[in-house]
Amino acid sequence: MLERTIFVLLIAVGLVNVLPVVGVLSASILADAYGIAAPEGDLLILMRHRALLFGIVGGIILTAAFRRHLQPTAIIxxxxxxxxxxxxxxxxxxxxxKIQNIVMVDTIASLTLVTVALLRIKKTIRN
Incomplete structure (x- = not known):
């Protein structure tokens, strides 16, 4: 039961983190996501890179749902x-x-990762 719960929670947090990767596709997606004017030039490059990094973070978390040995790294x-x-x-x-909403989602997702860490500790103590 704990394994299933950990799996579901990691998938949820992984999806939250991987979704912003669509910002790599266009300035208007980034503008809508963050409630800002459409970035251009250097700022567009930085924002697209930020979106790419979210994809990496989300990918690590999603992979950790299937590979238990990666879970501590993914949580960190x-x-x-x-x-x-x-x-x-x-x-x-x-x-x-928009940023306030992201802060709220990140707060919930962070608490979810803390929950995953605690469930892993509980599982380790049981074994």
Whole structure:
């Protein structure tokens, strides 16, 4: 039962992290996602790279759902990525509704990864 729960939670968090990779496709997708003017030039390159990195983070988490030995790494990578964004947003203290929504989703996903870590610990103690 714990294995199934861990699997489902990792799939959910992995999907949350991999979805922004569509931002690689166009400036308008990025603009809509973040509630900003369509980026261009250097900013567009940076934003597309950010989307690509989300794909990598999400891919690691999704892979870890199927490969248990990768789960500790995936948990750390996911938490560093999402908590880093949350901290940066809170420090700036100036963000729009779209960023507020991302902060909320990242907070929930981070708590989900903490739950996965705790379930793994519980499973280890049982064995």
């Amino acid at each position: 990578v996911g938490l560093v990525s999402m908590l880093g964004f949350i901290v940066l947003a809170v420090i700036s203290n100036e963000f729009g509704t």
